[in-house]
Amino acid sequence: MDFEIEYSTEQERFRAEVRSFLEANVPAAMVTTAAVESYTAEQYRMQRDLGRKMGVRGWLYPQFPQEYGGGGLDLDHVIILDEELERLGLHLPPYYDSGGKMGGPTILVWGTEEQKQHFLPPIFKGEVRTWQLLTEPGAGSDLAGVTTRAIRDGDDYVVNGQKVFVGSNNGAEWMWTIAVTDPEGPRHKNLSWFMIDSSLPGITMQPLELLTASGGEAGSASGEKQSVFFDDVRVPANCLVGGENNGWTVASTHLEVEHGGTGNIGRSRMREALFEHCRTHQLDGRPMTEDPDIRELLMDLYVDTEITRLYGLRNYYLAYAKKARTYEGPQYSAHRKTSNLKLTRTVQQILGYYALTTDPEYLVGEGHIEFMQRAGIVGTHPGGTIEVQKLIMARRIGIGSTPREKAGDLG
Amino acid sequence: MDLSLNEHQTMLKNAAANFMERECPKNVLLQLDKHETGAPPELWHKIAELGWLGMLIPAQYGGSGSSFSDAAVLYQELGKGPLPGPHLSSAVLGALTVLEAGSEEQRRAILPRVADGVQVLTLAVLEPERRWGPDAVQLTAARSGGTFTLNGLKVFVHDALAATHFICAVRTTPGSSGAEGISLALVDRSLPGVSVRPLKGFMGWVGEVRFDGVQVPESSVLGALGGGWAALDRAIERALPILAAYQVGGCEAVFQMSVEYSRTRIQFSQPIGRFQRVQDHIIEITNAMDAARWVTNEALWKLDAGRDAASSVHMAKVVASDGYYTACNHAHEVHAGIGVSWEYGLNLHTRMSRTLYSHLGDPRYHKRRMAEALL
Numbered sequence A: 001m002d003f004e005i006e007y008s009t010e011q012e013r014f015r016a017e018v019r020s021f022l023e024a025n026v027p028a029a030m031v032t033t034a035a036v037e038s039y040t041a042e043q044y045r046m047q048r049d050l051g052r053k054m055g056v057r058g059w060l061y062p063q064f065p066q067e068y069g070g071g072g073l074d075l076d077h078v079i080i081l082d083e084e085l086e087r088l089g090l091h092l093p094p095y096y097d098s099g100g101k102m103g104g105p106t107i108l109v110w111g112t113e114e115q116k117q118h119f120l121p122p123i124f125k126g127e128v129r130t131w132q133l134l135t136e137p138g139a140g141s142d143l144a145g146v147t148t149r150a151i152r153d154g155d156d157y158v159v160n161g162q163k164v165f166v167g168s169n170n171g172a173e174w175m176w177t178i179a180v181t182d183p184e185g186p187r188h189k190n191l192s193w194f195m196i197d198s199s200l201p202g203i204t205m206q207p208l209e210l211l212t213a214s215g216g217e218a219g220s221a222s223g224e225k226q227s228v229f230f231d232d233v234r235v236p237a238n239c240l241v242g243g244e245n246n247g248w249t250v251a252s253t254h255l256e257v258e259h260g261g262t263g264n265i266g267r268s269r270m271r272e273a274l275f276e277h278c279r280t281h282q283l284d285g286r287p288m289t290e291d292p293d294i295r296e297l298l299m300d301l302y303v304d305t306e307i308t309r310l311y312g313l314r315n316y317y318l319a320y321a322k323k324a325r326t327y328e329g330p331q332y333s334a335h336r337k338t339s340n341l342k343l344t345r346t347v348q349q350i351l352g353y354y355a356l357t358t359d360p361e362y363l364v365g366e367g368h369i370e371f372m373q374r375a376g377i378v379g380t381h382p383g384g385t386i387e388v389q390k391l392i393m394a395r396r397i398g399i400g401s402t403p404r405e406k407a408g409d410l411g
Numbered sequence B: 001m002d003l004s005l006n007e008h009q010t011m012l013k014n015a016a017a018n019f020m021e022r023e024c025p026k027n028v029l030l031q032l033d034k035h036e037t038g039a040p041p042e043l044w045h046k047i048a049e050l051g052w053l054g055m056l057i058p059a060q061y062g063g064s065g066s067s068f069s070d071a072a073v074l075y076q077e078l079g080k081g082p083l084p085g086p087h088l089s090s091a092v093l094g095a096l097t098v099l100e101a102g103s104e105e106q107r108r109a110i111l112p113r114v115a116d117g118v119q120v121l122t123l124a125v126l127e128p129e130r131r132w133g134p135d136a137v138q139l140t141a142a143r144s145g146g147t148f149t150l151n152g153l154k155v156f157v158h159d160a161l162a163a164t165h166f167i168c169a170v171r172t173t174p175g176s177s178g179a180e181g182i183s184l185a186l187v188d189r190s191l192p193g194v195s196v197r198p199l200k201g202f203m204g205w206v207g208e209v210r211f212d213g214v215q216v217p218e219s220s221v222l223g224a225l226g227g228g229w230a231a232l233d234r235a236i237e238r239a240l241p242i243l244a245a246y247q248v249g250g251c252e253a254v255f256q257m258s259v260e261y262s263r264t265r266i267q268f269s270q271p272i273g274r275f276q277r278v279q280d281h282i283i284e285i286t287n288a289m290d291a292a293r294w295v296t297n298e299a300l301w302k303l304d305a306g307r308d309a310a311s312s313v314h315m316a317k318v319v320a321s322d323g324y325y326t327a328c329n330h331a332h333e334v335h336a337g338i339g340v341s342w343e344y345g346l347n348l349h350t351r352m353s354r355t356l357y358s359h360l361g362d363p364r365y366h367k368r369r370m371a372e373a374l375l
């Protein structure tokens, strides 16, 4: 076993190339070290610009096949891209794009050749950005219980229904969803998966005011969430991916990604900000890091965030090395969610009111700490609650039942 | 032994519950959430008229001299909202501090106005980079003739924007440390050199108060010079179970919300309350609520019965602060998405639980105080 990533000369060459590209193409105004809850329209435009430029080189979705607009790059190169973007506080892609991250692999696994040619290049090249529209007022954890209908009528499906807690505040060119195509059909066999052009007539939205709109670290912020309404929206039949009434099986691919199956190699900015604050600030006239209570609390936090990091690293390795996985995705997700919620209190014990404030005079870590106080709560819900993650773990470990449930197909 | 409410307390509880239902339904609480002080004048006057701001003030100073247990019955109902506003800061912490620290003359001058709601008090103790305790007080009050000049900064002052007067903990003995040499100055907010601003974030109605060469007469020092911390500490020890009762009320509200939601929210064709994982969350809320309730009730009884309450009152703050925090966390897990939307109202409790967690010292501080009393 070797935890150290040893960089080859080729990787170092690639790093230099990526770094000089980013230096030339990432405007200073786009990079912000402060906690960002909602990008300005201008920042968002810059992110999309960068996305398109990266897309041209296949760097936006580097691990996906070149023939569909991806980079066709191996793990060695993907890691470099991830690391170099990380240095700037950016992500791959540099804007919230559930369509590429989750919809991309889904179409790759389930789309016809024609659909792959049609849908994937615009996504992988950053020309369109897409939202994931799964949750409904009556269907959250019970995703298979969605009631939005898509009824075939000639060459179209006519879509009616409502989705909630979706999207962000800057709009999207496309949206993907699952909807009931066979109202009489049995559960799990009545749904189909669609990629929908969001400019179609009959689609409207309403913003939702939430404690935060993003459950991750600040910077991956998606602004606000929306309710999206479909009112007799005519969606061309060739937007149905993976076969009529096969939507539940199709969804297993993106659910696997969302449940943490692809892992993560990011670092914890929240933790860095907190440690830095404690190293440089005093409490009752002595350095915070000399206080025995604070030292212990910081180590509690360190342990939990290290476990999160290692689960993420393991899953990242398993996914890209195409190794067998079972419960690792939901395990990562459940641990991250549980510990982030628990650590909000640890951080308040360390910082007191400083943990809670956004006041420029008193905030900690440029707002990352106050943000985590809210995101630690909110982040337990998106992409499946902790309970649902545990449920999936149990099925995949095989607790009390044979056969074991399989992990979703990542292609 | 009798652990039930007496007749008078039951009436008070019902009256408070009716008031909350009538005057502060959810839509009003959501409006108050965005209000600068959390207490618009009309609402504040109604509360004052009901006599709720004078409960802990003895009759000779214009209050009703109720027991701690009675006041806690009210606060438990207010906590269910949670009803914001400076009632705890002024009518509990402020009034008890004036009672403990003030001279007879000061009590007569101040307390009737607090009971009427005309004068709104709050404690200004904590300073930057300090944790709760006497060493938090560094702000100096230099004496010259008959006046003190205050220079310094108080932070995370609860209800700073609602207050008409600050009970400001200051160092009147230069070079002193710890509990020695601290005095309590009553500072009129309208004095030159006092500036107040809100501190925003995931907390409610907390502010910064700056004292810039503020001149106060010697007569505004409450009680004896240099004896401020001891008096403040006595007042706070009596106020803690009332604050805890408010947190218990908060636990009750999120308990009720969660039970109700678990019955009505259907997923997988059944109420989510059928899932053992959801049941576990509600069991945790129930335990947090009842632990806080009984620790608080016993502390209140000890105060009213004149028993040694030192470890109990600090334990009430420990268990109720942790309990309210815990209850809100589990309530969020029960509710998932809907619970983090502003309109739903759970966030009001979550934010309050965070704000009160650090108020007057967090659970670690109060465990240290318990240890002092018990070991």
Ligand SMILES: Cc1cc2nc3c(=O)[nH]c(=O)nc-3n(C[C@H](O)[C@H](O)[C@H](O)COP(=O)(O)OP(=O)(O)OC[C@H]3O[C@@H](n4cnc5c(N)ncnc54)[C@H](O)[C@@H]3O)c2cc1C
Binding pocket: A098, A132, A133, A134, A135, A139, A140, A141, A142, A164, A165, A166, A167, A210, A212, A213, A214, A215, A225, A378, A381, A382, A383, A384, A385, A386, A387, A388, A391, B265, B267, B268, B272, B275, B276, B277, B278, B333, B334, B335, B336, B337, B338, B340
């Ligand atoms: C910030 C944020 C961003 C989001 N982004 C998106 C998005 O981009 N796209 C999208 O489609 N959705 C999104 N969502 C919605 C999210 O996926 C749902 O909130 C989540 O799946 C839970 O569904 P729910 O809120 O309806 O809760 P419910 O499913 O109603 O759950 C309520 C409670 O019941 C429990 N429960 C339910 N079923 C079971 C079971 N079988 N066993 C045990 N316990 C159970 C849950 O764990 C929870 O405790 C987002 C949500 C948030 C908060």
